[in-house]
Structures are given as structure tokens and as C-alpha cells.
Amino acid sequence: MSASNTSPRKAWKVNASIVAKRTSNPIRAIVDHIKVKPNANKSMISLALGDPTLFGNFKIHESCTEAVSKQLHSYKSNGYPPSTGYLEARQTVAEKFTIPEAPLTAQDVIVTSGCSGAIDMCIGVLCNEGDNILLPRPGFSLYQTVADSKGVEVRYYDLLPEHNWEMDLKQLESLIDDRTATVVMNNPSNPCGSVFRKQHLLDFLAVCERNHLPVIADEIYCDLVFSGNEFFPLASLTKTVPVLSVGGLAKKYLVPGWRLGWIFIHDRNNIFDAEVRDGLNSLSQLILGPNSLIQASLKDILHNTDPAFHTETCAQLEANAKLSTDILSKIPGLKVIVPQGAMYVMIAINVQEFKDITNDIVFTEKLLGEESVMCLPGSVFQCPNFIRIVFTSPPNILEEAYNRMAEFCARHHV
Amino acid sequence: MSASNTSPRKAWKVNASIVAKRTSNPIRAIVDHIKVKPNANKSMISLALGDPTLFGNFKIHESCTEAVSKQLHSYKSNGYPPSTGYLEARQTVAEKFTIPEAPLTAQDVIVTSGCSGAIDMCIGVLCNEGDNILLPRPGFSLYQTVADSKGVEVRYYDLLPEHNWEMDLKQLESLIDDRTATVVMNNPSNPCGSVFRKQHLLDFLAVCERNHLPVIADEIYCDLVFSGNEFFPLASLTKTVPVLSVGGLAKKYLVPGWRLGWIFIHDRNNIFDAEVRDGLNSLSQLILGPNSLIQASLKDILHNTDPAFHTETCAQLEANAKLSTDILSKIPGLKVIVPQGAMYVMIAINVQEFKDITNDIVFTEKLLGEESVMCLPGSVFQCPNFIRIVFTSPPNILEEAYNRMAEFCARHHV
Ligand SMILES: Cc1ncc(COP(=O)(O)O)c(C=O)c1O
Ligand SMILES: Cc1ncc(COP(=O)(O)O)c(C=O)c1O
Numbered sequence A, B: 001m002s003a004s005n006t007s008p009r010k011a012w013k014v015n016a017s018i019v020a021k022r023t024s025n026p027i028r029a030i031v032d033h034i035k036v037k038p039n040a041n042k043s044m045i046s047l048a049l050g051d052p053t054l055f056g057n058f059k060i061h062e063s064c065t066e067a068v069s070k071q072l073h074s075y076k077s078n079g080y081p082p083s084t085g086y087l088e089a090r091q092t093v094a095e096k097f098t099i100p101e102a103p104l105t106a107q108d109v110i111v112t113s114g115c116s117g118a119i120d121m122c123i124g125v126l127c128n129e130g131d132n133i134l135l136p137r138p139g140f141s142l143y144q145t146v147a148d149s150k151g152v153e154v155r156y157y158d159l160l161p162e163h164n165w166e167m168d169l170k171q172l173e174s175l176i177d178d179r180t181a182t183v184v185m186n187n188p189s190n191p192c193g194s195v196f197r198k199q200h201l202l203d204f205l206a207v208c209e210r211n212h213l214p215v216i217a218d219e220i221y222c223d224l225v226f227s228g229n230e231f232f233p234l235a236s237l238t239k240t241v242p243v244l245s246v247g248g249l250a251k252k253y254l255v256p257g258w259r260l261g262w263i264f265i266h267d268r269n270n271i272f273d274a275e276v277r278d279g280l281n282s283l284s285q286l287i288l289g290p291n292s293l294i295q296a297s298l299k300d301i302l303h304n305t306d307p308a309f310h311t312e313t314c315a316q317l318e319a320n321a322k323l324s325t326d327i328l329s330k331i332p333g334l335k336v337i338v339p340q341g342a343m344y345v346m347i348a349i350n351v352q353e354f355k356d357i358t359n360d361i362v363f364t365e366k367l368l369g370e371e372s373v374m375c376l377p378g379s380v381f382q383c384p385n386f387i388r389i390v391f392t393s394p395p396n397i398l399e400e401a402y403n404r405m406a407e408f409c410a411r412h413h414v
Helices: A018-022 A024-033 A064-072 A087-097 A112-124 A141-149 A169-174 A198-210 A278-284 A292-302 A307-328 A360-371 A395-412 B018-022 B027-032 B062-074 B085-098 B114-126 B144-149 B169-174 B196-210 B276-284 B290-303 B307-328 B360-371 B394-413
Strands: A109-113 A132-137 A152-160 A180-186 A214-220 A243-248 A260-266 A334-337 A344-349 A388-391 B107-111 B133-137 B152-162 B182-185 B215-218 B244-248 B260-266 B334-337 B342-351 B386-390
Touching: A018 A141, A018 B114, A018 B276, A024 A141, A064 A292, A064 B062, A087 A180, A087 A292, A109 A112, A109 A278, A112 A214, A112 A243, A112 A260, A112 A278, A112 B018, A152 B260, A152 B290, A180 B107, A198 A243, A214 A334, A214 B114, A243 B085, A260 A278, A260 A292, A307 A334, A307 A344, A307 B018, A360 A388, A360 A395, A388 B018, B018 B144, B062 B290, B085 B290, B107 B114, B107 B276, B114 B144, B114 B182, B114 B196, B114 B215, B114 B244, B114 B260, B114 B276, B144 B152, B152 B169, B152 B196, B169 B196, B182 B386, B260 B276, B260 B290, B307 B334, B307 B394, B360 B386, B360 B394
Parallel strands: A132 A152, A132 A180, A180 A214, A214 A243, B133 B152, B133 B182, B182 B215, B215 B244
Antiparallel strands: A109 A260, A243 A260, A334 A344, A344 A388, B107 B260, B244 B260, B334 B342, B342 B386
16 A cells, blocks of 8 residues: 555644634633632632532422432333434423413424533524524523534623613614524523513514524523512514523423433424424434433423422522522622522622722632632623622521622722 | 614524534435335334344343432432533543553543434544545444534445455545544444454554544444454554544443443543643533433442343343344345344345345335334445344344245245
């Protein structure tokens, strides 16, 4: 063989692909640069991770564990499910979430590897490289990671803290052009903890309608709403705008590690029928969906979990939200935007009121270094001079963290 | 807002992305076109699905079920693992698979959503759109699905049935040019059931070495080999060629539905260090890896499963392989290429010897219509005039199917 002489490949030089290089997580990019060490004299408290299971105060209902145990011991659910999920799983999800205003059948449901997998598929099916996508700012960072990975241009529309983080719809509409493939909206919101009013959703849908823009609605925190607020599934408010709604077990059932998510195809005018449904089916074949045991347990999990479990989860979250708001809003220099749902609160840092804190990243670093309290700087959500707190830790830990924050702020206040 | 008048978006027209459109599964594309119905007078027997769990004769060891049950009932493994997997899981896999000739540490292991997820990431990190990739023919169809999805040009190298399906290395080398990003090799092979000799692997590595071509080695059937054959991990035979080896629990532990796979980064000369390791880490963040319960159970599964379980699985597979070879090789018109491992056998159809069977797809259709026996036409593996049989059904069912095939062939023989 003479290829050894003619081969143009003279040396070992193996690069990562362009796609891999442009796939990056803004949280890691910023947090990994925080080189400050926690204060060795104080116990570490992290309010940074959106994982409610860390302390044991939030945990899945025993009946769900037993549902999985049953499947496990049946030895009947270890094989390959179809790539879009077991038919029974899809049916179960459809039955659980169908409502007259936004009907669902098994055909409208795709079971995915977490809600992250659902987001990846939805952006993947709607957007070409070179298209643009409208994303919320502040917003869940995975949207940008996925869009960047696919070479889709990100255009941010603002959420307005002074209006309970509602979308700046005028600005949103001004961003739309003929290469805008879709808009992602997230309700209830990570990182804002906001829940949109019905009228606001209707106004949003009017913009989409006018501009013939399909929507990806990230509704993974559906139902995690506090008294005085109500969650409206976006698809229930439109008869015309096609909506891909994504969700999953992670938050409501407190099992993010189980990696079970879903896509609902809401499309009453058959706009997705031409290509998008097939496209989603095709994309599902690449990695073949979530764990079979969890899929097989969905029927029991969704239909047989005591409703008191959800009431109790919400009540606990709401109590923690109130505790957070009560303490934090008394701290000079901070401004709490009162959360309405989910498990997050965003807090504005009035940098002018501090001697030596110039922005949210400095705030985060100093707080970690002096008080061993970790939260995420708003910059990771494209929202500087805010910090995000996850309020799922037990109340005594939250109190301890907030008291340390109060001392910290007092020390640095002008 | 005036956008309603100026918007270039006048109608609902939502297409699927180019990526979604070019993502297709050749098995579905061909099998879904088989419109023939099974013979209503004969029970259906499918020998088409590579899922050993369907009948209960192959099933996971009880100790593995208990390992998962333990994690489930601990309520401690429901949270988010890191995107590359729990450190303990990576460590466990590294310990299990490290050998002096191809050492592994936790840093060299990424835990993935099935071996499919591993393949998607490995092709994704090494290949740009417009590059080409060398794939085996016949070969597992997902390689092509993933490559097509990413716009990577597929170049097939042949496996030679007359040489126990060894690679045609001369042809393989002739396909390499400066846009060849990687070569996928699969040993033991789906669909061939072949196990490569050590010398053949060394010859293959010499080609890669000469051409500075990194390898993706799909070794998911490692250890499923029959007496007289031996499996050599590709990475153990080279000190220079960088290898991404992929595998998982699916086949050896008989749990394809659990979706737990892995990537081993074998790179003794730090060729992947510059970019590829980071690239894999980045790609892992898109959907966040496999189910946490299974990850947490890996230590027990990999270290505490009675070795007799694997011996027994192999013995059963080997007995089924022998039964298949014995019966099928006596059928005029068919030629069995004797399997050496895995759970598949490829059978050549000598179409000249049949009156009315012009190719493998016609064979498959008529066999289904007349005998209610389903197998896959070689065309789905780019290998016309072969059929693939999965021999994991219980022996009595295999015998029944093969007897029907014998009658079928006799009927259609010239
Ligand atoms: C808004 C939002 N969407 C999606 C996800 C991802 O969900 P999953 O863990 O099911 O992938 C999260 C997780 O934090 C989230 O906050
Ligand atoms: C050669 C080969 N690689 C990879 C896979 C996929 O493995 P998994 O089910 O873990 O995704 C298969 C499944 O049949 C296979 O045959």
C-alpha cells in the first residue's frame, strides 16, 4: 500500500469539531472562574444548584419509588422502548395533561431524556444554522447552549423586573425577522420565579400570531405556583399558534436525576403536520429516549401519586419563598423581586449602595470568600447586577445563609 | 406596534430543520415499506430485534436488580449527577475496564445515555459538516444516521464475508483523504457476529497509524465471544493511535432499556488532550447523561455480579449460535457465515438458486407473508442479499422459525 507516501495526513492533529467548540455552558464559564475559596471558619451553604433533592427536605413520594420498584422486580421493562417512548407512557402523559382547550393524544407526546433532551430536540427541529431564535433574558442557560451548539443566532428579549419579570413584548416583536425560527418562553420561570398573568400570555400569543412565529413553551415548573397566582398552559390560550410545550418529572416530582422529560405537540391547525412531527420522530432516534423502568412507571407515578404530595411540595416552597422575601427584603442594598412560583428568587444588587462591590460577580465572590455562601451571579443568566437564590434548602439553613448575607451587606454598605 | 404590517412573515409555514430532515433510520426506511402482512395461520416469530430481553430467557442478574432497588429506596440518588456522570460511577467503570496495556482513570470515562449517546458524542466531537467518516459495511445503522444528521459524508469500507467479515483494509485505506475525520470499527460486530483476530486489529491499527486517523471503537459486545475466539480491546494493541471506545450495560448485562453507556478516552500520547476531551465534556452538557439510579448502582453492578452470570449468558448465546448454524447451513440456497460472538448471524441468500426471490427484501417479505417469520434484510445494513437473524429467542422458537424457513426455501428453490 502506497498511501503512507501519498497520504496528506502527516501528523497527529485531532481537533474538536466546530459544534463541540461552540457548545458551552455559561454557568460553568463564569462559575469556574470564581477562584475565591470559601471561608474555612464557616460551613459552606450553597444556594446555587437548582436541585431540590440535596437536603432530603424535598423528596419524591414513596408511592413513586414503589412504582419503579414494581417495574424493576417485574423484569419486564428492561428492553428497548420505541425511540419516542412506550405507547403506554405517551398515552399516560397525554391523559394526565390533556385539557379541552389544548387536547393531547399519545401521538402528540414524545418522551425524552429529561426536559433538557426535549429542549434540544425542539430547538433542533425548528432551527437551521444561521436562523435566529428569541430567548428570554434572564433565562435558563441551556437554551443558549443548545442554540450556540447548532449555530443558531441568539436574540434576547428582556424580562422586566419592575413588571414581575413579564416579557418586553414590544422589544420582542422588534427582534423578529424572516430568519426568526422560534421563540422560547418559560413559565413559571427559572431564574425569575415569576408566573405570567393570563392577559400577558394572550398578548404574547398575539405577537406570535401576527408574525406567524411558532413557540417553544418551557413549562417544566407548571403547577409549582404560589397562592394568588395561577398557571395557564400557553397552548390552552390559542387556537392558532403552534406550540411545542416541554416539561418532565424533574421538578414537580423532585427527581431531576431520573432524566424523564416530554414534548407536547400542540397544533390544532396542522402546521407542524407537514414536517415538524416527522422531524421530531427522526431526531428521537439518535439517542433513543429515557430509561425504560421510569417510562414503565409513569402510569403509576402520574395517576396514583397522592395529590397531597403536590400540595405539600408547593406549600413548603411557598413558605421558603416567603421566608426568603421577608429576610432578604430588609437588607439594605438588596431588592427582592417577590417570587410567584418555581424555586428561585432574583435579587437586585444596588451596586451604588456598596463601597467595594462593583457588580454581581464581585458580590458572589466576596460573599463566598467571607461568608461561605454560594449563589449564582445574574450574569450567568445574561442579567448583571442580580443574584439568583434557590430556596429549596431547609428553612434553618436559609435563615443562616440570609443572616450571613445581611452581615455581609452591612459590612460593605457605604 | 406596526410589525403586523411590516412583518415579512405573512403565513404559517413551519418547516423541519435540515438536520431533522437528514436524520433518518435506514431500518425504519426499509422495514416500514414492507407492506406484507404475516400469515394469519401461523404464530408470528420475530428474529429482527436486537433486544435479548423479549422472551425472558435472557435476563439481568437478580443482584443487579437489587443494586438498583437499594439506590431507589435510599432516596439519595434522585438528584442531578454531573453531566459526565457521578465521579464514583466513572471511577467504577475505569477500575473495571482498566488494563495495563490500556489504562483508564475516572477522567478517561464519560457516562452517557446508552451507547447510542456515546456514538453521537464521539462522531459529534471528531467530525465537522463536510468531513467524511469511514463506516463498516455491513454495519450498525446508527452510525450512518448520526453521520447523516451532522452532514458528515459517509464512506463505507467493506467487511468480507469470505474472511469472517474482516475489514477490507486496502479498500479502507484507499478511502482516506484529508477530510477523513475518523473511522468507526465495531468488534464484536452487529450485524455480523464476527470477532476480529489480534493480527487483524494490528493491521487495522497500522493503517490508522500511517494515516494519523483516530478511531471510534464500538466494543459494546466485548466479552460476548464464543469458544475459540478472543476479544482484544482495540486500545490495548496500540501505543500511538488515539481511540475513543464506546460500550455500555445494554448487551452484557441484558438491560438495553436502562440507557447506560460510556466513552473511554484512550490517548496515551495526549493527542485528544488539546481539544477533544474538552469537546466531549461540552457535548455532555446538552442533555446531561443517564438516569441517576442506574449510575449510582454501577459500582454494585460492575463489581458484584456473579461471574457465572456472564459465563451462563455466553454459553446460552453460543448454544443458540450453534443451533442456528446447524439448522440453517443445511438449507439449500442459504449460506451461513458462522458467528463468533455477539447475538447475530448473517446469512447469504443465493438468489440464483431461487425461482422467485430476486433479493433480500423480497426474501424477507415473502418469508413474513408465508411463514410469519421476520428477519432484517441485509439492505438495512448496506449489505444486499444477506439477511440478519438475532438468535436470542429460546431454542424451541428458533427451531420452529428455522424449520419454517427450510420449508419456505424448499418451496421457492429452483
Ligand atoms: C426552565 C428549565 N427548563 C428545563 C430544565 C431541565 O430539566 P431536566 O432536568 O428535566 O433536563 C430546567 C432545569 O433546571 C429548567 O430550570
Ligand atoms: C454495535 C452496536 N453499538 C451500539 C448499540 C446501541 O447501544 P445502546 O442500546 O446502549 O444505545 C447497538 C445496539 O444494538 C449495537 O448493536
